[in-house]
Structures are given as C-alpha cells and as structure tokens.
Amino acid sequence: MIDVESLTIDYGRADRAVQAVERVDFSLEKRRSLALIGPSGCGKTSILFALAGLLSPSNGTIKIGGEPVTGPRREVALILQNAGLLPWKTVWQNANLSLLLAGDYPGRNAGVILHNLGLAEVKSRFPAELSEGMKRRVGIARALSTAPSVLLMDEPLASLDTLTRERIQDLFLTLWQEHRFSLILVTHDIVEAAFLGQEIIVLTKQPARVKATVVNPKMGSLDYRQSEAFQRTVHDLREALER
Amino acid sequence: MKRTITHVEDTVVLVSKSVTRFVKSPAMKQVITYIVSIAILLFLWEMASLAVNAINQSRLLPGPYEALSQVVKNAAELQRHFFASAWRLILAILIALAAAVPLGLLIGREHTLNRFISPMIYITYPIPQVAFILFLFLVFGTGSATKVAIVALVLFFQILVSSRGAAQNIDEEHLTSVLSAGATRWQVYWHVTLPATLPEILTSVRVSIGLGIAFLYIAETSAALGTGLGTFIKAHMLYARDLAFAGIVAMAILGLVLYVGIDLLEHVLCRWKYVRRRPL
Numbered sequence: 001m002i003d004v005e006s007l008t009i010d011y012g013r014a015d016r017a018v019q020a021v022e023r024v025d026f027s028l029e030k031r032r033s034l035a036l037i038g039p040s041g042c043g044k045t046s047i048l049f050a051l052a053g054l055l056s057p058s059n060g061t062i063k064i065g066g067e068p069v070t071g072p073r074r075e076v077a078l079i080l081q082n083a084g085l086l087p088w089k090t091v092w093q094n095a096n097l098s099l100l101l102a103g104d105y106p107g108r109n110a111g112v113i114l115h116n117l118g119l120a121e122v123k124s125r126f127p128a129e130l131s132e133g134m135k136r137r138v139g140i141a142r143a144l145s146t147a148p149s150v151l152l153m154d155e156p157l158a159s160l161d162t163l164t165r166e167r168i169q170d171l172f173l174t175l176w177q178e179h180r181f182s183l184i185l186v187t188h189d190i191v192e193a194a195f196l197g198q199e200i201i202v203l204t205k206q207p208a209r210v211k212a213t214v215v216n217p218k219m220g221s222l223d224y225r226q227s228e229a230f231q232r233t234v235h236d237l238r239e240a241l242e243r
Numbered sequence: 244m245k246r247t248i249t250h251v252e253d254t255v256v257l258v259s260k261s262v263t264r265f266v267k268s269p270a271m272k273q274v275i276t277y278i279v280s281i282a283i284l285l286f287l288w289e290m291a292s293l294a295v296n297a298i299n300q301s302r303l304l305p306g307p308y309e310a311l312s313q314v315v316k317n318a319a320e321l322q323r324h325f326f327a328s329a330w331r332l333i334l335a336i337l338i339a340l341a342a343a344v345p346l347g348l349l350i351g352r353e354h355t356l357n358r359f360i361s362p363m364i365y366i367t368y369p370i371p372q373v374a375f376i377l378f379l380f381l382v383f384g385t386g387s388a389t390k391v392a393i394v395a396l397v398l399f400f401q402i403l404v405s406s407r408g409a410a411q412n413i414d415e416e417h418l419t420s421v422l423s424a425g426a427t428r429w430q431v432y433w434h435v436t437l438p439a440t441l442p443e444i445l446t447s448v449r450v451s452i453g454l455g456i457a458f459l460y461i462a463e464t465s466a467a468l469g470t471g472l473g474t475f476i477k478a479h480m481l482y483a484r485d486l487a488f489a490g491i492v493a494m495a496i497l498g499l500v501l502y503v504g505i506d507l508l509e510h511v512l513c514r515w516k517y518v519r520r521r522p523l
Contacts, residue, residue, distance in 0.1 A: 052423050072425040084420030088438040088515045097434070098424040126515040146424075 002028040002051070002150065002182060006060035009046045020046045022207040023060070028199075030149070033176060033183035033219075035197025037190065037237065043208030044186040048154050051184065052078045064150060074102055077148035079156045083139030085127040092123040095141040102146065110145035117141050117171075133164040140171070144179060151176075153185045157192060169195050170222050177220070190241070194233040195225060202240040212240040305485045313489035320475075325493050327470035328463065331387055332455050332497065335394035336448060342395075343402035344444055348436050351410020364403065372397045373458065376465050385466035393462045398451045405447030409440035442516060445509045452501045456494060472497070 009021040020043040028034045036044050049055040050062055053071040062069040064076065077098065078084075085094045093100075095110040114120050117137045127135055136156060143151055153172075157165045169192060176183050176196075187193050193200045198219055202212040214236050218229040265271055285307045292306035314321060350357045376393055383389045417435050426434065463473025476490035510517060 049419075054419065054423055072423055074425060078419075078423040080416055080420060080423075082416060084416055084423075086417055086420065086435065086438070088441075088513070089434075097421070101421065101424045101426045101430055101434075126518050128515060129518050129520055131520065 001030060001063075001065065002184070003063040004047075004051070004060070005062075007047065007050065007057050007062060008059035009043065009050060009055060010058040017058075019207040021050075021057075022209050024203075024208060024210055026201055026210065026213075028182055028184065030182055031180045033185070033196055033198045035185045035187060035193035035200045036203060037187055037193040037200055037241070038203030038208060038211075039205050039241075040188050042203050042206050044188075044203060045154050047208065048078070048152050048184065048186045051150075052076055052152055054078075074146060075149040077143035077146060077151050079139050079143050079151070079153045081155045081158050083127075083135045083156070085135055085138055085142075087127050090124050090126055091119055091130070091138050094127065094138055095119070095123075095145060098142055098146045104146075108145075110141050113141045113144050131164075132160055133168060136160070136168050137171070140168075140175065144175065147179070148181055150182045150184070153183070155187055155189075156185075157187075157189070165192070166225075172196055173220070173222065190234055190237045191225075194230055194237060195219065200233070200237060202237065211243070214240060303484070305488045309485045310488035310492050313485045314492055317486065317489060321472075321489060321493050324470055324472045324475040324490070325497060327387075328459060328472040328494070329497055329500075331391050331471065332394060332452075332459055332501070335391045335398060335455060335459070336451060336501075338391070338395040339398035339402050339451070340444075340448065343399045344406050347403045347406025348410045348432065348440060351407040351440075352413075352432075352436060357407075364400070364407075368400050368404065372400075373461055376462060380466065385469065387469075390459065390462040390466070390471070394455050394458045397458045398455055401451050401454060402444065402447050405450075406440060406444055409443035410436055413439045442509065442513050445505055445513070449502060449505050452498055452505070456498050460494070 004024060004026050007021055007024040008019070010017040010019050012018050024047060026034065036047060038044050046055060050057050051064075051069065053069050053073060053076070064073065086097070089097065091114070092110075095114055096105050099105040099108050099110065111120075114123055117140065119134065119137055119141060122130060122134065127138070130138070139156070156172075157168055160168065172183075173196060183196070185193070185196050194216060196219070197216055200214045200216055201210055202214065203209065204211045214233060216229075216233045218224065218227065219233075224230050266275070288307045292304045295304040296302055346360075350360045372393065375396075379389050379393060383392070413436060417439060418431065421431055421435055459471070460473040460476070463469065463471040464477040466474070468474070472490050472494045476487045476494070479486040479490065
C-alpha cells in the first residue's frame with residue numbers, strides 16, 4: 001500500500017522558493033497501477049522522485065507498506081526517461097547494476113530476465129550499440145532484477161516511435177500482470193496513461209495539484225486499445241486536461 | 244596453360260583484395276595517416292632549412308637528413324638522455340594524475356569542498372610555476388626529484404581543473420540512475436563519476452604531454468649538469484646544431500610515443516566511446 005498525504009515540494013530557499021507540488025493526496029493498493037498525467041514540467045517527476053526517496057518533501061508524508069519513505073529502498077525500482085543506462089557498462093553490467101549495488105551480485109543475476117526480454121544475445125554490447133527499444137528493455141531488466149514490489153516509471157517511453165512505444169507498453173502490461181508489483185507511471189501521453197493506469201490522476205500546471213481522478217477498471221488486456229472503454233477513458237482524460 | 248593463367252589471375256585478385264582490405268583497416272589507416280603527416284613535416288622542415296640557410300648564407304638550421312643522421316650516429320648517447328627524460332615525464336604525469344584526479348572529482352561533486360578549495364585554485368593556478376624552479380633547486384638540489392616535482396606541479400593544476408570540470412558536467416540521469424538503486428557515495432564515484440570523466444581526464448593528459456615536455460626542457464636546461472634531452476639539446480645548440488636537432492627529434496618521438504600510448508589506453512579503458520549501433 002502506498003499512501004501520499006498532503007505532499008508539497010518546494011525548490012530553493014524559503015524566500016525564493018518555487019513550489020513544484022502542492023498538497024497532493026493519493027493512495028495505491030498493492031499490485032494496482034496508477035498513472036499521473038499532466039502538462040510537461042508540472043511537477044510529476046518531483047512526485048515520483050519523492051516516492052523513490054530521492055527528494056525530501058517540504059511538507060506532507062509518503063508511506064510505502066506503512067513505513068515513511070526516507071531514502072531509496074530495495075523494494076522500489078525506478079525507470080527513468082532514457083532508461084538510465086550507463087554508457088560505459090555493457091547490457092549485462094547495466095542489468096545487474098542494482099543487484100551489484102545491493103551486494104547481491106553475483107549470487108543473484110539478471111540472466112533469466114534478460115533472456116525473457118530477448119536480450120541474451122546482446123548482453124556483451126554497450127548501450128550505444130542498441131536500438132532505442134532495446135535500451136528501454138535493458139532498463140526494464142535492471143528494474144525487475146531486484147524483484148521490486150513497487151515500480152516507478154518516469155515517462156519511460158518518451159522519444160520512441162509509435163510502434164516501438166506500443167510494443168513496450170504491451171510488455172509493461174504483461175510484466176505488471178506477471179510480476180504483480182504496484183506500478184506508478186508518470187507520463188504526459190494520454191494514450192499511455194489510459195492503457196496502463198487502473199486509476200489516472202490528472203495534475204494541474206505547476207504547482208502540481210490533483211485536478212481530477214479518472215478510474216479505468218477495464219484496462220488490463222493487450223487489445224484494450226481497440227475497445228470503446230479505452231476511447232472513453234482517453235476522451236475523459238483529454239477533457240480533464242483541457243478543463 | 245589456360246588453367247595456369249586463370250590460377251595466377253585468381254591469386255593476383257586474392258592478393259590485391261587482401262592488400263586493399265589490410266590498407267583499409269582502421270589501424271592501417273591510422274598508421275598511413277601518421278606516415279603521411281611525418282613526411283609532410285619533414286618536407287616543411289627541409290624547406291625551412293633551405294630558406295633560413297639561404298637567407299643567412301650559412302648552415303644555421305640543419306635539415307632533417309643531417310639531424311636524423313645524427314640520431315643514428317649517436318643512438319647510444321641519445322638513448323641514455325631519452326630514457327632519463329622519459330621516466331621523469333611519465334613519473335610526473337603519474338604523480339599529477341594520482342593527486343589531481345581524486346581531488347578534482349571530489350571538488351567537482353562535493354559543493355561544500357568546492358566552495359573552500361576553488362578560491363585556492365583560482366589564486367594559485369595563474370602563478371607561473373616556472374618561477375619556483377630556482378627556489379626548488381636551491382632547496383632540494385638539482386637532481387631528478389626536483390625536475391619531476393616541477394613538471395608534476397604544472398600538470399597537477401592542468402589535470403585538476405579538467406577533472407573538476409568533467410565531474411561537474413556529469414549527466415544527472417546517470418547519477419539518479421544509481422542513487423535510486425541505493426548506491427552509496429563511494430559506489431557513485433566508482434560506477435559513475437570516474438568512468439564518466441575518464442575521457443576528459445585522458446584528454447587533459449594528452450594536453451599535459453606537450454606542456455610537460457616544455458616544462459621538462461626548462462627544468463633540465465636550468466640545471467647546470469645532468470642527463471636528459473633538455474641538457475643534451477642545450478649543450479649542443481651553439482656549436483653542433485645537427486646534434487641539438489637530433490635531440491629535438493628525440494623529444495618529438497617521446498611526445499609521439501606518449502600520445503599514441505594515451506590513445507591506446509583510451510581505446511581499452513573507454514571502449515564504449517568507440518562503438519556504433521549495429522543490427523542483431
């Protein structure tokens with residue numbers, strides 16, 4: 001269970017502080033998915049970084065599994081915009097990095113995940129030798145290597161072409177259903193939010209405040225994009241964003 | 244008979260293809276580039292020598308043939324001076340690297356440390372370190388240690404400033420990537436800061452080679468006696484310029500060897516910089 005109460009994030013010193021997030025509340029049950037959508041630069045990423053323990057809230061509380069978040073935690077994994085791969089490490093080294101940092105490598109490794117994601121053949125390559133889609137899959141492999149109970153994703157498919165984006169959205173959905181982690185996705189893409197979020201929170205321009213919450217109970221199948229329910233959710237989200 | 248001719252033709256085609264492939268290989272291209280560059284430099288030197296000697300009506304500037312002949316004739320003596328200078332320069336680079344890289348990375352990433360140490364760098368960096376040569380000779384004598392210390396001191400600032408700048412420009416996503424996985428401060432330095440800054444550090448070492456040779460020359464010629472290419476060049480410049488220029492050629496070779504060495508090192512340590520996207 002994730003609980004966010006009255007989350008406020010300010011940047012800068014008190015007299016010249018810029019408010020990025022203002023009194024945001026939401027909660028997420030175990031193994032459910034939530035999308036946060038809002039205009040670019042509204043403060044979505046700040047919320048995600050606070051959940052990852054990378055930012056301290058100026059006010060309010062964040063609890064994961066009943067424990068307040070005070071720093072990065074092993075059961076929480078973060079996927080960044082450009083997959084966050086280190087260019088000087090091979091696919092194998094990148095995929096195993098979280099395990100290595102936690103002291104679990106080589107006792108545990110990401111071999112099976114790399115194989116399942118079709119990356120076994122490229123494990124000795126560097127990120128510069130991979131397509132954008134492959135890089136995202138390596139990022140996913142790294143995030144899943146520690147078997148997290150919470151997966152945070154910060155616009156993970158930005159700058160990908162439409163077909164690759166859809167393929168990786170399908171992959172996210174399948175992995176979420178297989179691995180049963182709680183998923184929080186930050187995006188500015190309405191279609192992505194409607195495809196992956198059981199609940200979608202629409203945020204205002206900076207400072208980010210909760211503008212509307214759209215529930216999306218019928219998501220969860222790969223052909224959901226073709227359904228009327230999906231079109232309705234997309235329409236509701238567009239209206240909420242334009243309001 | 245016809246079969247023999249065909250066989251010979253096939254062999255010629257095969258050999259010419261192999262030669263073309265060898266010539267077109269990246270390593271060979273690099274070697275050819277170096278040979279052509281050296282040939283152009285030797286030609287320009289010969290032209291300069293002819294012009295200077297014609298203007299002065301004397302053999303003031305020896306040409307490449309005279310200098311290179313002296314390199315061959317005095318190989319044993321030059322070798323002694325070459326290795327004396329080479330180890331001083333390499334030792335100075337290693338000392339400068341060992342001192343400047345950790346400090347540069349620390350002040351590049353730790354804001355409080357940067358606030359205190361940067362003003363010290365700004366004050367001491369512009370002071371010409373060469374001004375301390377005589378003082379250092381007075382205090383520590385004219386031996387190799389002082390010469391190494393002078394070169395190391397100059398290179399220290401060069402590498403320190405580059406390392407600090409490189410550490411300050413690390414892509415935030417790389418840092419966030421490891422911090423979100425719970426990396427400790429030491430792990431961030433080892434997995435991100437050092438590898439991310441290594442290409443720029445090696446570039447600063449390349450720049451330092453030229454600077455180091457210049458200061459090594461000053462240090463070696465400031466002492467009255469001793470070994471080293473600087474001492475050799477100074478001793479012969481007035482009365483045996485062919486020999487002095489042989490010493491200059493040896494110094495150029497020293498620089499070239501170190502440049503190529505750093506290039507090779509970069510290809511090994513930063514292999515990721517030289518790869519391109521390729522299909523499965």
